[in-house]
Amino acid sequence: MKSFLVKGFVFPLVFAFVLISVSAVPSHSQATPAKKIDINSASVQELQKLPQIGAAVAQRIVDYRGKHGKFLKIEEIMKVKGIGEKTFLKIKPLITVGQKSKEKK
Numbered sequence: 001m002k003s004f005l006v007k008g009f010v011f012p013l014v015f016a017f018v019l020i021s022v023s024a025v026p027s028h029s030q031a032t033p034a035k036k037i038d039i040n041s042a043s044v045q046e047l048q049k050l051p052q053i054g055a056a057v058a059q060r061i062v063d064y065r066g067k068h069g070k071f072l073k074i075e076e077i078m079k080v081k082g083i084g085e086k087t088f089l090k091i092k093p094l095i096t097v098g099q100k101s102k103e104k105k
Contacts, residue, residue: 057082
């Protein structure tokens with residue numbers, strides 16, 4: 001009888017502990033930076049902070065910028081080899097092309 005009472009008390013206690021532990025584990029999603037990364041001025045190291053962007057792709061972004069000039073809109077980053085639509089959708093909320101210049105009248 002004593003064994004049954006111990007099992008009846010310990011199991012729910014352990015189960016509750018496991019549930020609390022699992023809910024306290026942080027998710028593996030990448031934190032959103034406080035400031036968007038300007039793909040027209042970011043260094044290779046800064047670009048690597050973006051999800052799915054490693055050293056090689058970051059260098060291709062910088063090289064593309066040097067050859068073709070600044071990106072006019074963020075979607076143009078998909079012209080860089082290694083950045084397809086799936087990667088773009090992951091980085092879209094994290095990037096910018098900087099300040100838009102005001103049109104002269």
